[in-house]
Amino acid sequence: METFFPRKPYVNQASGGQTTSQMLIRMFQDVIDLRPAAVILLGGTNDIAHDTGPQTARMVEENIEAITEQAALHHVKVILCSITPVSDYTSYQQTSQRPPARILQLNAWINNYASATHAIFCDYYSALVDGNGMLKKEYSHDGLHPNDRGYALLAPIGEDAIEKALGEKP
Numbered sequence: 001m002e003t004f005f006p007r008k009p010y011v012n013q014a015s016g017g018q019t020t021s022q023m024l025i026r027m028f029q030d031v032i033d034l035r036p037a038a039v040i041l042l043g044g045t046n047d048i049a050h051d052t053g054p055q056t057a058r059m060v061e062e063n064i065e066a067i068t069e070q071a072a073l074h075h076v077k078v079i080l081c082s083i084t085p086v087s088d089y090t091s092y093q094q095t096s097q098r099p100p101a102r103i104l105q106l107n108a109w110i111n112n113y114a115s116a117t118h119a120i121f122c123d124y125y126s127a128l129v130d131g132n133g134m135l136k137k138e139y140s141h142d143g144l145h146p147n148d149r150g151y152a153l154l155a156p157i158g159e160d161a162i163e164k165a166l167g168e169k170p
Helices: 020-025 057-073 100-117 148-165
Strands: 038-041 077-081 120-122
Touching: 020 057, 038 057, 038 148, 057 077, 057 100, 077 100, 077 148, 100 120, 120 148
Parallel strands: 038 077, 077 120
Antiparallel strands: none
């Protein structure tokens, strides 16, 4: 966190491998009880991969809705992020578990929902996708998680979204 957001008062409550249902369960302890000005929600890829069992698109959407509503109820500004693309450029074949069409579908819903709820939409997907609809090879070692170069690309996008949410940037 310090590497990409030096001297910023941000708290990283991310827990790798979690689904949106698990994030929802953690909302009070990891977000609301800390009384932040804003929360960034980047979730859904593990739902698509069925990490905690089969989930429909609507179930994922309802989890995101519930997280957003809980935050808003507690006066926490919401930043909804598009999930990042995946690729098969490495020995890890990611698209079989996370079909690009499902990622696009969820991202379109997140973008529309953010607009409808006046949340900030943070578009990480567009920064990382290549002409084949895959995660650019140079930004990941496993075709799923951004590497340091990928995070360096995403950090200013996240910072911009935070500034917009807090009214520091038009």
